[in-house]
Amino acid sequence: MGFATDAIHVGQEPDPATGAIVAPIYQTSTYVQEALGKNKGYDYARTAHPNRKALERCLTKLEGGLTSYVFSSGMAAIDAVFRLLRPGDHVIVSQAVYGGVFRLTTQLLVQFGLQFDYVDTSDLGKLQAAIKPNTKMIYAETPTNPTMIITDIAQVSRLARERNITLVVDNTFMSPYLQQPLALGAHIVVHSMTKYLNGHSDCTGGAVILSRQDDADKIFFIQRSAGSGLAPMDCWLVARGIKTLAVRMQQHDKNGMAIAKYLEKHPKVRRVLYPGLASHPQHEVAKRQQKGFGAMISFDLGDVEAARRLLNKVHLCSLAESLGGVETLISLPALMTHASVPPHVRAEIGITDGLVRISVGIEDVEDLIADLDQALATV
Ligand SMILES: Cc1ncc(COP(=O)(O)O)c(C=O)c1O
Incomplete structure (x- = not known):
């Protein structure tokens, strides 16, 4: 089957x-x-x-x-x-x-x-x-x-x-x-x-x-x-x-790619980390071993103040820990999920203070882009 x-x-x-x-x-x-x-x-x-x-x-x-x-x-x-x-x-x-x-x-x-x-x-x-x-x-x-x-x-x-x-x-x-x-x-x-x-x-x-x-x-x-x-x-x-894993993952994958491409073109975004982009260092490995690229994306806004402005301005994306749900969640790893990692280790592995993580949900992707767009405009 x-x-x-x-x-x-x-x-x-x-x-x-x-x-x-x-x-x-x-x-x-x-x-x-x-x-x-x-x-x-x-x-x-x-x-x-x-x-x-x-x-x-x-x-x-x-x-x-x-x-x-x-x-x-x-x-x-x-x-x-x-x-x-x-x-x-x-x-x-x-x-x-x-x-x-x-x-x-x-x-x-x-x-x-x-x-x-x-x-x-x-x-x-x-x-x-x-x-x-x-x-x-x-x-x-x-x-x-x-x-x-x-x-x-x-x-x-x-x-x-x-x-x-x-x-x-x-x-x-x-x-x-x-x-x-x-x-x-x-x-x-x-x-x-x-x-x-x-x-x-x-x-x-x-x-x-x-x-x-x-x-x-x-x-x-x-x-x-x-x-x-x-x-x-x-x-x-x-x-x-x-029971709905297959259809959810198909939609997560589509939305993830659309948001990654949007972020990559945005002038306020310095760097996008998403294995589905050709710019990702292990893009070829990801293509080989994964059936898709999923919906987890990290992007760098340069510093914690820029990230704070974005996170405080989003409406549809929820500022929360966790990931993988049908709803889009956005977070700041340095102060949230990875706060228990000492700052020097975070710096070594690339978790900068301006690195935002987004778990793209399965909402209409146009609505997600509109939300990110209005929030990024304030950065
Ligand atoms: C990759 C990964 N592994 C393990 C865990 C831990 O899972 P839980 O929060 O269900 O204990 C998390 C939680 O965020 C995670 O992102």
């Missing part, structure tokens, strides 16, 4: 008990046992519940994995993946990684003996040079948030496999509709489902999609032990969002 068909039907079968076309929300913490040790497949909702299982089946199909586990947020999913490691293990993380991952690794996981280096994973030479005898994992975000740097997944996966290193890819910005890292050789995919998978900005969620049984067994153990699995209602919301 095609992607859109799978997104609508896998894990979304009608309820066998009643025929309801939409599966019910199993809003229960426990399951009655028929006899001691005999149940219908579920005993306690921290361990598993039908809404979680259904969503996991759908995600496994869409990402082409062996199995999946869904978590209370993207960060909970990413934390679970790092817990596959042991004290003394070394991880190479994309240099311009999401601020929350930077905080988790630099401030929390280092206390448990894990070692992290932040490397430009778009540069194979730098990546090779960073590998140590104890390197066990490469964690690549592609495109990176918000600098839109692309890692060549197939190239890095060859290197990782030669060196017996696990390659993890954060596929949040693309969604499985636009990019399938496992087919390109990655071992594990993570998502903030809060973004495109849900698509409607009404819950948080995270996912880990696995290709190896031993990793899967460990992730299930971690989830069950730590109690970080996603609740029934939120699983149901994400599953509902996924």
